[in-house]
Amino acid sequence: MDSSNDDALDIIITNVVATFRTRCHLNLRTIALEGTNVIYKPEVGKVLMKLRKPKITASIWSSGKIICTGATSEDEAKLGARRLARVLQKLGFKVRFSAFKVVNVLAVCSMPFAIRLIDFTKKNRPIASYEPELHPAVTYRIKHLKATIQVFSTGSITVTGPNVQNVATAVEQVYPLLFECQKPRN
């Protein structure tokens, strides 16, 4: 379904979180001592390694599970993950790149109009929830897409979902609802 607006809405992906496994035990101390840009957190039991090129922060556990955050696209996430695995391989671990999965995608979008939050909440009662005491935005959860949209009164929205496609679909779904409750510009 094409979005029902004339100008294209810019959906900017700000964060992609992905996980993968190396299928081998990793010695965190070795990584901490021999790698650049690493932070070792022995209390928690993980190493944070930051890559420069796809700007990525990875949490590495000794079991071989790795979480990559900070990428701006799914491909970048995969590239960063592979680079990271290569680094670990060079450090001497028998690394195998397996079970790569993008877990979460965070995107930001800005509507060209302001939104009446209370109206919006009333119209979308059980799905949308608004607690001004706790958070200034309305939380709209789309169950079948597993996406959560936070709508602010300025018209900007943040969308989180399991992959980029879902995020785009979610924006398309919510746009007409937002359009109904827009605040007329003075």
Place this chain on the structure above:
Amino acid sequence: MSSRVCRTCGGSDIDVDQARGSAVCTGCGSVLEDNIIVSEVQFVEGSGGVSSAVGQFVSADGPVKAPLLGSGFHTSVGKESRAQTLQGGKRQIQQLGSQLQLNQHCLDTAFNFFKMVVSKHLTRGRKTEHVIAACLYLVCRTEGTPHMLLDLSDLLQVNVYILGKTFLLLARELCINAPAIDPCLYIPRFAHMLEFGVKTHEVSMTALRLVQRMKRDWMHTGRRPSGLCGAALLVAARMHKFRRTVKDVISVVKVCQTTLRKRLTEFEDTPTSQLTIDEFMRVDLEQECDPPSFIAGQHKAKMQQLEQELARKLDDVEGEISCYKDEIETELEKSRPKLRGIYAAYTKEIDPEDAEVLSLTSDPEEPEVEDKELRVATQQLTQDFLCQVIQEEEGRGKKKDDSNKEPGSEKDVEGSQRQATPLAVILGKLPTATSLGLQPTCDESETREKQDDEQSEGGELDLDGIDDQEIDKYILNEREVEVKTELWMKQNAEYLKEQKEKEERIKKEKEQGTYKEKPKKSKKKKEQIEASTAGEAIERMLEKKKISSKINYEVLRDLNSRGTGSGGGSSPSRASSDPPDVNTATRKRLSRRRRKKSSDTNRDLAANASIMGKRVRLLISSTPKKRKPAVQAEHSVTMTTESATETTTTTEAAAEVTPDPEPDSSSTPAAPPTVLEEEEDEEDEAEEECVSALQLVGDYGCEEEEVF
């Protein structure tokens, strides 16, 4: 009293006698009904002529076993866990609700919510406190009472966001749509707290008008209603000539100073603020404003636009300047001495390579560009500084063209950076190369998806698009590793020490045989207490469980030590044995009693060991209190034995404690020698007296048990 028709004669005149419980036809005399069940209250005459109703009180909350143990028990005995939970929840709701001054109707509704929550198993994994607070807040919202979530969190001393999370979850699961908070609800409450005296109502009215105005001006979306109320009340107070400072208002409204000030400035920006007091009360402006955050956003956008324009203008200006600069530099070059000899050869070498590079960079399809450029880079790095300067200038001139072609270049070589160092030039090339490198890999990765699936199953690492040399930069060389190791060791010296100590401790404990694997926080299963005798079992259990917070154990110990008369040194040695002493004493009493009893171990109390614990607790708690003079002790024992219910339950409890009836006899001879060895004289005397009292009372105890 149904007016039925008689079967035999057809007459409808039927006499129902409640006393006999029969229905008889008056026509033919046939008995239609016998043993009619009546639901009337019956009265029984008790001793002294007091008549009381026959029957038992049954609670409305769920099925409850009839209290066999008589009326005095308020602790839930023999009830199901669900009923217990509900009862506990009800109690807590009443407590919290009364602190909030909620009426009974609200509390009942809250309890209904709680019942729903429990039936949906949403209390699992959550503190009951939080769940109850959420239920109460749900009621407040649906009823529209002026209670904030903040109030609840103040009472419970819990973070408001945690409560909010629970509240949101419950509202979602119970499908309850709480209406949105209206800041107008809070005005009367805050006004009352600010103590305006007689004029409270007027001030509230003014504040209400202000809040409504704020709503129309879009100041209230996304904001805490209490902040708005605070601002409105402050202004209203000043309008009515009350000197309420910001601090007063803050303490009532529970927002911080900055927030209040911000709201006031936002209100100031609206056109309403320009009206006088009279005008405001009379007139309502038509115009509505945009929300302040929206205005702020637009402001930012404007600023950004301005900056961009400025930057563009700057570029133009700089373009002109660079032209001039180039001309000057070419002039200077002409006047400079030319390089001769080796250096001339170098310059010649570089130029063709530069040209190569340039041609390559304009050709984005080749991923080999990376390697070539790296080679070029290394060569440039090793050259003389003079040559580098010259190349820089030449490169700069050409580079401008490059960067114009390539939009992806990160470094702005064209305008802004005039002091481009040789490294910067080289590094400037690298990002462009990698941006090129990325494009092909992205394309390839799309086509390679199928291959990826296979590979991911196999677990092999795809090395396409990964530059090994770049990766090598991520790994330190040996010297660096040494330095880092040193640093790390120093930094984490404490942690390493802790780890060593922990290991040593674990080793020691292993040797001793008391090693515990990872102290887990929640021990839901009760640990099996291994002991050779029942007495030891009780000892250990009572040692582990701190029986009662109301007992001053130190005093207990002192009492025992005082009895010896030997003085100081005895008490510490006795200290550990004293709680077991008390227990062995009681245990002995109980075991003696039990010996007298024939068999009967099956009692209803088989259900809970905790109840057993409580019983023993009761006994223990009752006795030490009365134990001050040891003489009274046995009197207390007799008293306890005389109060039929308690002692029988304790004996039964004691019966439950011993898994086997048999070792009982063995334990009793075991117990007296241990008792005699450890206890002091006075205790021995007490013990003996206890025994004699027991013997006296023993038969009585048996009879009581037989009743049940």
